[in-house]
Amino acid sequence: MFSKETYSNRRQRLQSAIGQGIILLPGNDDSGMNYKDNIYPFRQDSCFLYYAGIDRPGLTLVIDVDNNREILFGDEATIEEIMWAGPIHSLASQAAEAGLTDIRPSSELPDFLWRCVNLQQGIHFLPPYRGETTLKLSSWLGIPGGEIPRRVSVKLIKAIVSQRSVKTPEEIQQIDDAVNTTIDMQLKAMELAAAGVTETEIAGRLQAVAIAAGGNISFPVILTVNGQFLHNHPHPTPLQKGQLVLCDCGAENAMRYAGDLTRTHPVDKKFTTRQREIYDIVHHAYQTAANAIKPGIRFKDVHLLACEQLAAGLIELGLMKGNAKEAVAAGAHTLFFPCGLGHMLGLDIHDMENLGEAYVGYTDTLEKSTDFGLKSLRLGRELEEGFVFTIEPGIYFNPLLTEAWQAAGKHTHFINYERVAEYRHFGGVRVEDNFLVTATGGRILGRPFASTATDIENLLQS
Numbered sequence: 001m002f003s004k005e006t007y008s009n010r011r012q013r014l015q016s017a018i019g020q021g022i023i024l025l026p027g028n029d030d031s032g033m034n035y036k037d038n039i040y041p042f043r044q045d046s047c048f049l050y051y052a053g054i055d056r057p058g059l060t061l062v063i064d065v066d067n068n069r070e071i072l073f074g075d076e077a078t079i080e081e082i083m084w085a086g087p088i089h090s091l092a093s094q095a096a097e098a099g100l101t102d103i104r105p106s107s108e109l110p111d112f113l114w115r116c117v118n119l120q121q122g123i124h125f126l127p128p129y130r131g132e133t134t135l136k137l138s139s140w141l142g143i144p145g146g147e148i149p150r151r152v153s154v155k156l157i158k159a160i161v162s163q164r165s166v167k168t169p170e171e172i173q174q175i176d177d178a179v180n181t182t183i184d185m186q187l188k189a190m191e192l193a194a195a196g197v198t199e200t201e202i203a204g205r206l207q208a209v210a211i212a213a214g215g216n217i218s219f220p221v222i223l224t225v226n227g228q229f230l231h232n233h234p235h236p237t238p239l240q241k242g243q244l245v246l247c248d249c250g251a252e253n254a255m256r257y258a259g260d261l262t263r264t265h266p267v268d269k270k271f272t273t274r275q276r277e278i279y280d281i282v283h284h285a286y287q288t289a290a291n292a293i294k295p296g297i298r299f300k301d302v303h304l305l306a307c308e309q310l311a312a313g314l315i316e317l318g319l320m321k322g323n324a325k326e327a328v329a330a331g332a333h334t335l336f337f338p339c340g341l342g343h344m345l346g347l348d349i350h351d352m353e354n355l356g357e358a359y360v361g362y363t364d365t366l367e368k369s370t371d372f373g374l375k376s377l378r379l380g381r382e383l384e385e386g387f388v389f390t391i392e393p394g395i396y397f398n399p400l401l402t403e404a405w406q407a408a409g410k411h412t413h414f415i416n417y418e419r420v421a422e423y424r425h426f427g428g429v430r431v432e433d434n435f436l437v438t439a440t441g442g443r444i445l446g447r448p449f450a451s452t453a454t455d456i457e458n459l460l461q462s
């Protein structure tokens, strides 16, 4: 945990931003996978973690802004629970580490909240993403479950997004740590990838790296020779000579901060000429975007800049034609790059996505586009010092999308479908790193790690 001042200051700032009423932050519970006692790995709610720091199930934080008090509802482990699981830190001691001293049994929470409802104290709560939380909110507040999404507090969402978006030095240290473990995962993938080894075998070993480092994976490992499908999960199929392996993985460290990196490398440890040509275009777009980071620039403009670099490279190779800027304005590049350049990163791999992309990645004056491609851009707003996010351009040869576009005669001024047909079995290339906005520009997170084609080949062959 961070110091208790960190958590107290975060809660004080939130209180000031909300001004009146009750802030209700339920933590997560254990959840059965296939029966009650066989549970999914416990993952605390990130907002609860941010304000209360306590990584255990069954807790709810109530901040009573009207009366300037903070109450943690939860229970000490019973002797029967200790009998099965062994001793754990007392809740009182963990709460004290977070600066919380008023602890009450969870059985008192429903009555407490019902009194607040009757006193017409406004109750601010966030959009739930687990059914159990919806049920709890519904019964505590007397709101039908189906109405909960319409009753969430936009004021609370905006206050939390504004606070969590700017990472403090102690948070950046944690993300650096998660990224370093993610680099270890990437190195393991490069070490293991060889003809005959299966995708699932490698993916399993990457998860082991994250767990051994004291945390877990920040999302299910994407390790695939079918990189043309953006989030294709591993299959028990053996790698073959000549293929490209796209590995998109992340570690969540012990403090639950995430890393999220992608590298694409050849099974044969050396790119073919065709693979290297595509790789270099992607890497050039990545580098151009990384060089553009600074406070005040709109990430949507960084995205479009990267798209223009991708289009320019594909025009040079003869896969696209015409003018790169015009091709991007028309959306023709989305055949090869149908998604966004990046997303916020922090306690969540897509940071705060449960609070709504409209609030996290966009603002009142910049709405998310509904156009193909841009509708998948999770971050569009102006960057501020302290923001942490990914840059992850790619070129994907999706034969199904190509066939559909060609049949519909889409963007024939900009796409050379005959040449694209030659890449039908190419797959996809993505390069992804994690960046911090500094006062004057950007800084890559984690220790130095190969990303150019030459550096990756050198690493594979070392």
Ligand code: GLY
Pocket: 219, 248, 249, 260, 343, 392, 432
């Ligand atoms: N790892 C999923 C993503 O990059 O968004």
Ligand code: MN
Pocket: 260, 343, 390, 392, 432
């Ligand atoms: Mn990502």
Ligand code: MN
Pocket: 248, 249, 260, 261, 262, 392, 432
């Ligand atoms: Mn990723």
